[in-house]
Amino acid sequence: MLRRSVRCLVFVCLAILAGCFSAAAQQAPPASQPAPAAQTPPAAGAMSAPPSPHGQTFPQDPTYAQPSGMGCPGQVFKVFQFPANMIPRIDGNADDWAIVPDDYAVGIDKMHDDTGKHPAPDPTSLDVKVKVGWVKGENRLYFLYQAYDKYWDFARPDLHNDTFEIVVDGDLSGGPLIAEMHPNRDITPWEAFFSMQSVHAQNYHIFTPAEGKDWTMMWGPQQWLKELPYSNHAYNYNFRPGQPGKLTLEFYITPFDYAAAEGPLRSIPSKLTENKLIGLSWAVIDYNDVNSNGNDGFWNLSNQHKMYGNASFLCEFRLMPLEPQFRKAIDAQWSFTVVDMDRKVVAFKDESVGATSWKWDFGDGTSSTDEFPIHTFPGAGRYTVILDVTGPAGTSRLSKVWGVNLE
Numbered sequence: 001m002l003r004r005s006v007r008c009l010v011f012v013c014l015a016i017l018a019g020c021f022s023a024a025a026q027q028a029p030p031a032s033q034p035a036p037a038a039q040t041p042p043a044a045g046a047m048s049a050p051p052s053p054h055g056q057t058f059p060q061d062p063t064y065a066q067p068s069g070m071g072c073p074g075q076v077f078k079v080f081q082f083p084a085n086m087i088p089r090i091d092g093n094a095d096d097w098a099i100v101p102d103d104y105a106v107g108i109d110k111m112h113d114d115t116g117k118h119p120a121p122d123p124t125s126l127d128v129k130v131k132v133g134w135v136k137g138e139n140r141l142y143f144l145y146q147a148y149d150k151y152w153d154f155a156r157p158d159l160h161n162d163t164f165e166i167v168v169d170g171d172l173s174g175g176p177l178i179a180e181m182h183p184n185r186d187i188t189p190w191e192a193f194f195s196m197q198s199v200h201a202q203n204y205h206i207f208t209p210a211e212g213k214d215w216t217m218m219w220g221p222q223q224w225l226k227e228l229p230y231s232n233h234a235y236n237y238n239f240r241p242g243q244p245g246k247l248t249l250e251f252y253i254t255p256f257d258y259a260a261a262e263g264p265l266r267s268i269p270s271k272l273t274e275n276k277l278i279g280l281s282w283a284v285i286d287y288n289d290v291n292s293n294g295n296d297g298f299w300n301l302s303n304q305h306k307m308y309g310n311a312s313f314l315c316e317f318r319l320m321p322l323e324p325q326f327r328k329a330i331d332a333q334w335s336f337t338v339v340d341m342d343r344k345v346v347a348f349k350d351e352s353v354g355a356t357s358w359k360w361d362f363g364d365g366t367s368s369t370d371e372f373p374i375h376t377f378p379g380a381g382r383y384t385v386i387l388d389v390t391g392p393a394g395t396s397r398l399s400k401v402w403g404v405n406l407e
Contacts, residue, residue: 049179049180049189049190050179050189050190050193050197052178052180053159053205053217053219054308054309068169068172068173068174068279068311068312068314068316069172069174069277069279069312069314069315069316070304070312070313070314071281071301071302071303071304071307071313071314071315072281072301072302072303072315072316073303075315075316076277076316076317076318077106077132077280077315077316077317077318078103078104078317078318078320079104079132079133079134079141079278079317079318079319079320080100080101080104080131080132080133080134080320080323081133081134081135081136081274081319081320081321081322081323081326082099082133082134082135082142083322083326084135084136084137086099086326087135087138087142088133088142088144088250090232090233090234090250090251090252091234091250092234092235092236092248092249092250093236093248093250094144094146094248094250097131097133097144100131100133100144101323104131104132105129105130105131106129106130106131106132106301107127107128107129107130108121108123108126108127108128108129108284108299109121110301111128111283111284111299111300111301112299112300112303113297113298113299113300114283114298114299114300114305115295115296115297115298117296117297118297121299123148124150125149125150126147126148126149126150126284126286126297126299127147127148128145128146128147128284128299129145129146129147130143130144130145130146130282131143131144132280132317134272134319136272136273136274136322138272139254139255139269139270139271139272140252140253140254140272141168141252141253141254141255141272141280142250142251142252143166143249143250143251143252143253144248144249144250145164145206145208145247145248145249145250145251146246146247146248146249147164147208147246147247147249147284148244148245148246148247149162149244149245149247149286150244150288151242151243151244151287151288151289152208152209152237152239152240152241152242152243152244152245152247153241153242153286153287153288153289153290154207154208154209154210154211154241155211155241155242155290156290157212157213159205159217160287160290160293161207161208161210161213161287162207162208162209162284162285162286162287163205163206163207163208163284163285164206164208164249164282164283164284164285165203165204165205165206165282165283165284165285165308166203166204166206166253166280166281166282167201167202167203167204167279167280167281167282167307167308167311167314168201168202168253168255168278168279168280168314169200169201169255169278169279169280169311169314170201170255170256170257170269170270170271170272170278170279171200171257171270171278172277172278172279172316173200173201173257173279173311174279174310174311174312174314175200175201175310175311175312176196176309176310176311177196177197177198177199177200177201177202177203177309177310177311178196178197178198178203178219178308178309179192179193179196179197180192180309181309181310182195182196193220193221194221194261195261197219197220197221198218198219198220198221198222198225198259199220199222199258199259199260199261200256200257200258200259200311201255201279201311201314202218202220202222202225202253202255202256202259203218203219203220203308203309204216204217204218204219204226204253205217205218205219205285206233206249206251208235208247208249209235209237209247209249210235214226215233215251216231216233219308220259220261221261222256222259222260222261222267224263224264225253225254225256225259229254230253230254230264231251231252231253231254232251232252233249233250233251234249234250234251235247235248235249236248236249236250241290242290254269254270255269255270255272255278256268256269256270257269257270272319273319274319274320274321275318275319275320275321276318276319277316277317277318277319278316278317278319279311279314279315279316279317280314280315280317281300281301281302281307281313281314281315282301283298283299283300283301283302283307283308284297284298284299285297285298285299286298286299301315302314302315327353328353328354328396329353329354329391329392329393329394330352330353330354330355330389330390330391330392330393330394330395330396331352331353331354331396332352332355332387332388332389332396332397332398333350333351333352333353333398334348334349334350334351334352334387334398334400335348335349335351336348336349336385336403336404337349338406339374341406341407343376344376344377344378344379344380344406345374345375345376345377346374346375346376346377346404346406347372347373347374348360348372348373348374348375348385348387349372350371350372350387350389352387352389352396352398354389354391354392354393354396355389355390355391355396356389356390356391356392357369357389357390357391358370358371358387358388358389359387359388359389360373360375360385360386360387361385361386361387361388362375362377362383362385363383363384363385363386363404364377364378364381364383377404377406379406380406380407381405381406382402382404382405383402383403383404383405383406384399384400384401384402384403384404385399385400385403385404386398386399386400387399
């Protein structure tokens with residue numbers, strides 16, 4: 001009994017001592033702290049993170065995950081559809097754009113200066129008009145940028161240059177597109193840059209004009225995007241640095257749902273289709289003093305300044321159908337998908353204009369009057385399929401000679 005009591009007393013004493021040591025450890029600083037690791041200054045020309053032309057960083061913040069199209073709530077801009085035989089030539093001449101109605105133009109009256117230096121646009125100092133177009137069957141966006149500036153600033157070889165900055169999100173998926181906003185804070189800034197920057201939405205800083213430098217700074221590792229066949233450009237102007245004047249810039253770009261850093265092989269271009277909504281916005285960065293490092297205005301179409309880093313802050317643009325004067329009253333059109341090559345099953349899709357009845361000739365002795373037939377062919381072969389349509393404006397036919405090939 002005495003031995004058990006002594007043992008209990010020892011345990012109690014040890015517990016009291018342990019509590020005392022623990023309290024002391026929490027109240028008193030440790031006797032010595034290891035010295036922090038010495039910071040090695042970066043070598044000349046090196047930097048710890050990818051630079052930003054906007055000079056800002058973005059902390060991790062759930063507010064950056066927002067629905068798409070927040071930049072211009074309640075408003076949808078229009079993208080003009082060029083007829084296939086009237087695709088604009090990239091030559092700096094605006095004549096090809098004369099067919100685009102004025103209600104497609106976006107002027108500086110729709111923009112605002114984020115810097116607060118200018119409460120309202122002054123067209124005698126800076127005036128801008130932008131039209132955007134597309135062609136059915138292509139995955140390009142065409143731009144006509146026309147501007148007047150009282151002081152064109154483009155003499156320096158760096159970012160200090162009058163600039164038309166655009167951001168495009170071809171599938172309106174939204175979300176951050178620059179490395180500073182990468183959600184994974186465990187990777188390095190350069191890993192974030194190469195894995196995320198301009199991958200699902202692309203940012204272009206287009207110099208207006210560019211002399212002695214690339215026409216655009218592609219803000220991301222996908223430098224191949226600013227070359228043919230993914231983009232092209234042409235200027236028309238007759239002023240020199242520091243002078244006033246008018247500029248016409250004509251260009252196209254190719255939006256990508258996934259743009260890989262190493263090139264187009266793994267990349268996925270955005271599919272542009274009639275009536276599709278895309279994310280798009282732009283800002284005009286106006287410089288008025290070649291000796292100053294600051295700009296004289298950031299004229300933004302979006303109501304969100306950080307649209308350049310987050311595709312959720314872009315505006316909605318609709319890829320419009322052809323204007324009525326360019327449409328045929330009735331026009332047979334169709335496409336198909338091989339559903340099952342082994343069983344020779346093909347799904348046909350009518351894409352006609354003005355049709356109210358359909359007759360398909362599948363080239364194997366069978367036919368259908370369905371609008372969207374699914375047909376099983378008797379065997380391998382090259383089939384000529386014909387669609388005849390009828391509507392209020394008459395009839396139309398489209399035959400695709402040996403267009404359906406089955407093995």
